[in-house]
Amino acid sequence: MNPGIGMKTVQEILVNVDKCTGCRACEMACSAFHSNPQFSSINPAKARIHVVSNELTDEYVPIFAGNHTRSGCDGRHVYTIDGKTYSECSFCRASCPTRENFIEPDSGLALKCDMCESTPPLKQPWCVEVCGEHALVYSEREVEREEPARAAPGQLEVGLQALMKQHGMEAVIARLKDIGKEK
Amino acid sequence: MRYAETGFNLEIDLTLGTVERVETELDLAGSYLGGQGSAAKLLWERVPPETDPFSPDNLLIFSTGLLHGTPLPACNRTVVNTFSPQTNLMSHSLFGGFFGPELKYAGYDKIVIRGKATDLVYLYINNDKVEIRDATHLRGKGCTETGDLLKKELKDQRIQVAAIGLAGENRVYMASIDHNHASAARGVGVIMGDKRLKAIAVRGTKAVNVARPAELFEMSQRIHQKMAGSSGCGDWMAVDEDDSFHHNHFAWGNARTRRPGYWNKELQDRWTNLKYDNMDRQTGCYNCPKKCRNVIKMPGQQRFGYKCFGKDTYHMAAFLELDFSYEILGIAQEYGVDSYSTPQVMAFALELLDAGILQDKDFPEMPEDVRGRFFYLLEKIVRREGIGDILADSVSQAARRIGNGAEAYDHNTTKKFEQLPIKLGKLNPAYFLMIATGEKMSITQIEGSFPQDPLPTEEQRQEFVNKWEAVPDEKFKDYFLNWKKRSDISDEATCDIVDWNEAMHYIDDSLGFCGFVSSFRGQFGGDVPYHMNNIPEAIALATGVAMDKPKLWKNFQRIRTLIRAVNVRRGLRRKDERPPEDHWAVRDEQYEQELLSKYYAFKGWNSEGIPTRQTLESLDLAYVADDLEQRGILDPADGGPR
Numbered sequence: 001m002n003p004g005i006g007m008k009t010v011q012e013i014l015v016n017v018d019k020c021t022g023c024r025a026c027e028m029a030c031s032a033f034h035s036n037p038q039f040s041s042i043n044p045a046k047a048r049i050h051v052v053s054n055e056l057t058d059e060y061v062p063i064f065a066g067n068h069t070r071s072g073c074d075g076r077h078v079y080t081i082d083g084k085t086y087s088e089c090s091f092c093r094a095s096c097p098t099r100e101n102f103i104e105p106d107s108g109l110a111l112k113c114d115m116c117e118s119t120p121p122l123k124q125p126w127c128v129e130v131c132g133e134h135a136l137v138y139s140e141r142e143v144e145r146e147e148p149a150r151a152a153p154g155q156l157e158v159g160l161q162a163l164m165k166q167h168g169m170e171a172v173i174a175r176l177k178d179i180g181k182e183k
Numbered sequence: 184m185r186y187a188e189t190g191f192n193l194e195i196d197l198t199l200g201t202v203e204r205v206e207t208e209l210d211l212a213g214s215y216l217g218g219q220g221s222a223a224k225l226l227w228e229r230v231p232p233e234t235d236p237f238s239p240d241n242l243l244i245f246s247t248g249l250l251h252g253t254p255l256p257a258c259n260r261t262v263v264n265t266f267s268p269q270t271n272l273m274s275h276s277l278f279g280g281f282f283g284p285e286l287k288y289a290g291y292d293k294i295v296i297r298g299k300a301t302d303l304v305y306l307y308i309n310n311d312k313v314e315i316r317d318a319t320h321l322r323g324k325g326c327t328e329t330g331d332l333l334k335k336e337l338k339d340q341r342i343q344v345a346a347i348g349l350a351g352e353n354r355v356y357m358a359s360i361d362h363n364h365a366s367a368a369r370g371v372g373v374i375m376g377d378k379r380l381k382a383i384a385v386r387g388t389k390a391v392n393v394a395r396p397a398e399l400f401e402m403s404q405r406i407h408q409k410m411a412g413s414s415g416c417g418d419w420m421a422v423d424e425d426d427s428f429h430h431n432h433f434a435w436g437n438a439r440t441r442r443p444g445y446w447n448k449e450l451q452d453r454w455t456n457l458k459y460d461n462m463d464r465q466t467g468c469y470n471c472p473k474k475c476r477n478v479i480k481m482p483g484q485q486r487f488g489y490k491c492f493g494k495d496t497y498h499m500a501a502f503l504e505l506d507f508s509y510e511i512l513g514i515a516q517e518y519g520v521d522s523y524s525t526p527q528v529m530a531f532a533l534e535l536l537d538a539g540i541l542q543d544k545d546f547p548e549m550p551e552d553v554r555g556r557f558f559y560l561l562e563k564i565v566r567r568e569g570i571g572d573i574l575a576d577s578v579s580q581a582a583r584r585i586g587n588g589a590e591a592y593d594h595n596t597t598k599k600f601e602q603l604p605i606k607l608g609k610l611n612p613a614y615f616l617m618i619a620t621g622e623k624m625s626i627t628q629i630e631g632s633f634p635q636d637p638l639p640t641e642e643q644r645q646e647f648v649n650k651w652e653a654v655p656d657e658k659f660k661d662y663f664l665n666w667k668k669r670s671d672i673s674d675e676a677t678c679d680i681v682d683w684n685e686a687m688h689y690i691d692d693s694l695g696f697c698g699f700v701s702s703f704r705g706q707f708g709g710d711v712p713y714h715m716n717n718i719p720e721a722i723a724l725a726t727g728v729a730m731d732k733p734k735l736w737k738n739f740q741r742i743r744t745l746i747r748a749v750n751v752r753r754g755l756r757r758k759d760e761r762p763p764e765d766h767w768a769v770r771d772e773q774y775e776q777e778l779l780s781k782y783y784a785f786k787g788w789n790s791e792g793i794p795t796r797q798t799l800e801s802l803d804l805a806y807v808a809d810d811l812e813q814r815g816i817l818d819p820a821d822g823g824p825r
């Protein structure tokens with residue numbers, strides 16, 4: 001699909017948790033597709049989709065690897081939906097130090113779903129392709145391209161001022177210098 | 184690099200508390216495949232035939248299938264083998280779910296357990312980190328409960344757990360090993376309990392490599408799509424609410440009473456509503472597009488999952504309805520008892536009470552109603568309390584312990600193992616051979632590739648064979664085309680059919696495939712995604728080992744013959760190969776024995792059912808022949824019995 005000027009394609013995977021059977025074919029296929037050479041090895045721990053499953057609570061939630069965060073959550077949230085309680089990280093896509101999901105087991109690097117980007121593009125992502133129950137459904141839609149968001153003026157200043165207020169100016173400058181050296 | 188398999192076994196000695204990672208011999212000929220094939224080899228080599236099943240020297244082996252962890256769908260059956268105190272023969276059992284693939288991702292093909300711990304322990308496997316840990320805090324915990332507690336304790340929800348419940352802890356012969364609403368029965372849970380091993384928790388984050396990636400993935404996706412869109416595989420009982428077949432034809436109670444015409448529309452509607460009103464969802468096993476397990480949550484009760492005939496056994500044994508099975512299954516599953524044999528043991532006990540062989544005093548404070556009685560017996564059995572201690576040894580052994588005529592009520596066992604409660608009119612030759620000679624103890628572990636019944640018209644038969652891809656040889660099409668009446672089939676065809684049925688099970692159970700997509704399912708519709716014509720290619724693409732149909736067939740024969748030798752060495756003989764006397768109303772002893780002799784000859788076994796030296800040598804099993812001769816089981820002069 002070739003988006004017109006001012007248009008872009010949004011790729012979506014629609015997840016229906018009620019349809020999920022917990023088979024983890026999606027994990028298998030994702031890891032196979034992203035192995036090198038392609039399909040040469042299978043390792044669900046390297047998949048960019050994980051199915052949070054618990055047969056005791058009847059919880060089956062496929063989640064996709066989102067952004068990486070270097071700090072874990074201190075507060076957690078537990079959702080109850082339709083009388084069913086989900087485990088605390090069920091709906092979170094982050095790869096974070098709190099849990100093992102979406103951390104490449106060999107390198108420790110974060111994994112992120114890339115929608116199976118490839119050239120030429122696939123008809124649909126592999127996890128969707130193997131989901132026999134259609135718990136995962138792929139769709140594309142055109143949306144108007146928004147103007148690139150301008151850096152909000154003063155945002156950095158606000159953040160720095162807050163830090164200085166909390167830790168003092170010297171401490172913040174010293175830490176910034178250290179970080180500069182570490183990099 | 185080794186493909187498909189990891190090349191390593193875990194050797195655990197629970198007496199010494201040691202853990203070893205042992206590289207396995209590279210078997211490029213693929214002689215024993217994996218799963219039960221290579222497990223049988225270990226049992227042959229390492230457990231002398233005089234070993235008591237309760238001896239620390241008995242091994243308990245958890246095997247992955249050769250193709251577990253590859254992209255091939257529905258390849259997830261974990262195989263458990265040991266020697267059973269019930270039969271004194273090799274135990275063979277399987278469970279679905281996620282355990283086997285996870286074990287492979289942890290880097291192991293098998294867990295081989297010997298010795299006994301002094302008190303309950305569990306095994307924790309996290310890739311290279313393997314520990315035997317105290318499990319006394321899990322004493323008495325249910326099977327799924329144990330899994331849940333371990334996941335919390337180890338802070339990892341992705342751990343896969345196989346555990347025993349109270350029944351296994353108390354060495355109940357019907358004890359199962361449970362994992363994710365799936366269970367392995369037939370003599371393995373009792374040995375896990377005897378070894379004081381409460382559970383195994385596995386987590387693996389390593390890769391399984393395959394030899395020819397692109398081709399294998401393409402093949403896997405083709406099969407995956409066929410499975411997803413086909414009604415020819417998976418468990419049709421998960422979706423077909425008409426269960427008249429089992430209720431009208433199988434026997435109720437202690438495998439005694441048939442109730443033809445039991446099923447009706449009103450009942451079906453009521454039971455269908457009961458199911459769908461209380462079903463959370465249907466779940467599947469690792470990397471399979473089917474969903475065979477019904478997950479039920481009755482208000483105020485434990486959630487449980489069941490497959491197949493497992494939903495009928497309790498209420499049929501008790502002459503009750505489906506709601507009773509739904510009530511007891513969740514509890515029985517947490518205690519970890521086999522849902523096929525346990526209800527028969529209970530019905531047997533109540534029959535003995537009716538017959539006056541057991542007395543009221545043997546059942547102190549037992550409720551009057553049958554519902555209450557079954558719950559009472561379940562509690563007694565899993566705790567081995569009072570009469571429960573005797574019943575926990577299974578029907579056949581309990582009958583002998585009770586004596587006083589109780590033996591006559593042990594009427595549905597073969598090789599001391601409870602059979603499906605089937606009582607029919609006239610002998611069916613293929614089924615006679617399968618029940619008689621099957622060493623996996625249950626007919627469902629042997630039957631399955633060739634249809635159970637002929638089709639009525641020539642057109643229907645022709646249409647069936649036209650799309651029958653699974654046949655290993657064209658002769659099976661001829662057999663089917665010319666088959667008009669169930670019992671009217673040549674002995675030669677019968678032997679071939681039984682052989683093919685067996686072959687697929689021995690292959691599935693060595694590779695790790697689920698019977699619902701292969702060995703068990705072809706009998707209903709013929710349209711299975713895995714069969715003799717594509718499995719060789721799957722093995723070749725995954726492992727890089729050259730494989731074709733004749734070679735795979737020979738592997739089946741080798742594994743099957745080795746298992747027979749393992750059992751022969753422990754005393755299995757012709758006299759043990761009898762279906763229950765009342766399995767068919769009309770029996771023809773002379774014909775049965777003739778047919779059995781023909782089958783033995785067809786298999787290359789002597790008149791006692793012992794593989795001859797010639798047969799063994801042709802399957803590269805000369806070492807087995809040497810051993811059997813040394814023990815005086817085979818006569819070097821004629822290959823016959825001494």
Ligand code: SF4
Pocket residue numbers: 029030033047048049064065112113114115116117125126127128
């Ligand atoms: S879209 Fe592709 S990369 Fe993302 S989870 Fe699915 S298979 Fe993996």
Ligand code: SF4
Pocket residue numbers: 019020021022023024025026027051062127130131132133134135136
């Ligand atoms: S493939 Fe589909 S049904 Fe299976 S676990 Fe993934 S999302 Fe669920």
Ligand code: SF4
Pocket residue numbers: 257258259279280416417418466467468469471472473474475476697698699700
């Ligand atoms: S066919 Fe059914 S039982 Fe077999 S692997 Fe698939 S879901 Fe499990």
